[in-house]
Amino acid sequence: MSVKKHKFWETQPVGQFKEVGDSSLPEGPIEPPTPLSEVKQEPYNLPTPYEWTTCDMDSEDTCLEVYNLLKNNYVEDDENMFRFNYSKEFLRWALRPSGYFRSWHIGVRAKSSKKLVAFITGVPARIRVRDEVVRMAEINFLCVHKKLRSKRLAPVMIKEVTRRVHLENIWQAAYTAGVVLPTPITTCQYWHRSLNPKKLIDVGFSRLGARMTMSRTIKLYKLPDSPVTPGFRKMELRDVPAVTRLLRNYLSQFVVAPDFDEDDVEHWLLPSENVVDSYLVESPETHEITDFCSFYTLPSSILGNQTYSTLKAAYSYYNVSTKTPLLQLMNDALIVAKQKDYDVFNALDVMQNESFLKELKFGPGDGQLHYYLYNYRIRRDLKPSELGLVLL
Ligand SMILES: CCCCCCCCCCCCCC(=O)CSCCNC(=O)CCNC(=O)[C@H](O)C(C)(C)COP(=O)(O)OP(=O)(O)OC[C@H]1O[C@@H](n2cnc3c(N)ncnc32)[C@H](O)[C@@H]1OP(=O)(O)O
Numbered sequence: 563m564s565v566k567k568h569k570f571w572e573t574q575p576v577g578q579f580k581e582v583g584d585s586s587l588p589e590g591p592i593e594p595p596t597p598l599s600e601v602k603q604e605p606y607n608l609p610t611p612y613e614w615t616t617c618d619m620d621s622e623d624t625c626l627e628v629y630n631l632l633k634n635n636y637v638e639d640d641e642n643m644f645r646f647n648y649s650k651e652f653l654r655w656a657l658r659p660s661g662y663f664r665s666w667h668i669g670v671r672a673k674s675s676k677k678l679v680a681f682i683t684g685v686p687a688r689i690r691v692r693d694e695v696v697r698m699a700e701i702n703f704l705c706v707h708k709k710l711r712s713k714r715l716a717p718v719m720i721k722e723v724t725r726r727v728h729l730e731n732i733w734q735a736a737y738t739a740g741v742v743l744p745t746p747i748t749t750c751q752y753w754h755r756s757l758n759p760k761k762l763i764d765v766g767f768s769r770l771g772a773r774m775t776m777s778r779t780i781k782l783y784k785l786p787d788s789p790v791t792p793g794f795r796k797m798e799l800r801d802v803p804a805v806t807r808l809l810r811n812y813l814s815q816f817v818v819a820p821d822f823d824e825d826d827v828e829h830w831l832l833p834s835e836n837v838v839d840s841y842l843v844e845s846p847e848t849h850e851i852t853d854f855c856s857f858y859t860l861p862s863s864i865l866g867n868q869t870y871s872t873l874k875a876a877y878s879y880y881n882v883s884t885k886t887p888l889l890q891l892m893n894d895a896l897i898v899a900k901q902k903d904y905d906v907f908n909a910l911d912v913m914q915n916e917s918f919l920k921e922l923k924f925g926p927g928d929g930q931l932h933y934y935l936y937n938y939r940i941r942r943d944l945k946p947s948e949l950g951l952v953l954l
C-alpha cells in the first residue's frame with residue numbers, strides 16, 4: 563500500500579491506490595459525462611507571468627519551438643545520460659492523425675519573452691477495452707522547462723487538456739509514463755537489442771560483458787546483410803486494406819488495444835522516412851499478406867559525450883505473424899534496422915514480444931513504462947501480454 567501523497571491525482575477520476583484489489587468496483591467509466599453546458603468554458607488560471615498558447619504544428623516556427631523545448635527538457639533515462647530527441651517530422655506525424663484537434667496542442671508561454679516554457683498534447687483515438695470501443699484522448703509530450711519544475715504547473719496543464727477534451731465530448735484518456743501514479747493498468751519492462759554494440763559501449767549505454775572482448779561482442783550481435791523471409795517487403799498504400807484486416811484480427815486478442823480502421827492504418831503505419839517503417843510478408847505463391855512488422859524512429863540525445871551526440875533508436879511498434887514465425891519476422895526487422903544504421907532496437911514486453919526478446923538477444927532495460935487510463939476503471943491490472951497498445 564503506497565503511502566505517497568498524490569495531492570493532485572487524489573482529486574482525479576482515476577483508480578486510487580487505496581482501491582487496489584477491491585474487485586467489487588464495476589469496470590468502466592468512473593464519473594459520468596458532464597453536460598457540455600457545464601464544462602468550464604474558459605481556460606484554467608496560470609501563474610501571472612504565463613499565458614496559454616495553442617501550438618499550430620503546421621507552422622514551421624512553432625513546430626521548431628516545440629521541438630527545441632522537448633529536445634532540451636523532455637524525458638531522460640534514470641541516469642540522465644540520454645534525453646528523447648523527437649524529430650519535427652515525428653512530432654507532426656504523432657500529433658496530426660485524422661480528426662485531430664489543434665486546440666489539444668497546448669503550450670505555455672512566458673508573457674514577457676513569449677518563450678515556450680511548457681507543452682502538453684492530446685490526440686483522439688478509439689481504444690477498445692474488452693468489448694467496449696471507447697473514444698479517448700491519448701495524452702503525451704507533457705513537458706515543463708527544467709527551470710520551472712516543482713511549481714505545480716503540471717496539474718494545471720493536465721486540467722486544461724482535460725477541459726479541452728471534455729469540450730469535444732470525450733471523457734476518457736490513455737497515457738503512459740516512466741513514473742508511478744495512481745494507478746497503472748499494467749507495468750511494462752523495456753528491452754534493448756544492440757545493433758551497433760561498439761557505439762553503445764563507447765557512450766555508456768551498454769557495458770562490455772564479463773569475459774567478453776569488443777570483437778567477441780561485435781560478433782555476438784552480428785546480423786545477416788538482408789532479410790531472410792521470402793516476400794518480405796516495405797508496406798505500400800495499396801496494402802492498407804489487407805494490413806488493416808491482419809492487424810484488427812491480431813489485436814482482437816488483447817484486453818486493451820486500438821480499434822484501427824483503414825484511415826488509422828494509413829496514418830499510423832504507412833512508412834514515412836525517419837518516422838515510421840513498416841514491412842510485410844506477401845506470399846510469393848498466393849500473394850496473400852500473411853505477416854507485418856513495424857518500428858518507429860526516436861533518437862535520444864547523448865548528454866555529455868565528446869564523440870557522439872545522438873543515439874539512433876528504433877522502437878518496436880505493431881507486429882503480426884500468422885505464417886512466418888514471430889522470431890524470424892522480428893529478426894528481419896532487426897536486419898533492416900541495422901541496414902538503416904540504427905544503433906539499438908527497443909521493445910516493450912507487451913503483446914507477444916516476450917516470445918522473442920531473449921532469443922533475439924535483447925537485454926533488459928533499467929526502467930519500466932506504466933500504462934494508465936483516465937476515468938475508466940478496469941477490474942484488475944493486466945499482464946503486459948494482455949496489452950495491445952503502443953503509445954509514442
Ligand atoms: C478526459 C480527458 C483526460 C486528459 C488528461 C488525462 C491525464 C494525463 C496525465 C498526463 C500524462 C502525460 C503523459 C506523457 O506526457 C508521457 S510521460 C512524460 C512526462 N514528461 C517528462 O517526464 C518530461 C520531463 N519532466 C517534466 O517536464 C516535468 O517533470 C513534468 C511536466 C513531467 C512534471 O512537472 P513537475 O514540475 O516535475 O511537477 P509539478 O508541476 O510540480 O506537478 C507535480 C504533480 O504532477 C504529477 N506528475 C509528475 N509527472 C507526471 C507525469 N509524467 N504524468 C502525470 N502526472 C505527473 C506528480 O505526480 C504531482 O502530482 P501529485 O502531487 O498528485 O503526485
Ligand SMILES: CN(C)Cc1n[nH]c2ccc(-c3ccc(F)cc3OCCn3ccnc3)cc12
Nearest residue numbers: 637638639644646739740752862908909953954
Ligand atoms: C512512451 N512515451 C510516452 C515516451 C516516454 N515517456 N516516459 C518514458 C519512459 C520510458 C520510455 C521507454 C519506452 C520504451 C523503451 F524501449 C525505452 C524507454 O525509455 C528508455 C529510457 N530513456 C528515456 C529517455 N531516453 C531513454 C518511454 C517514455
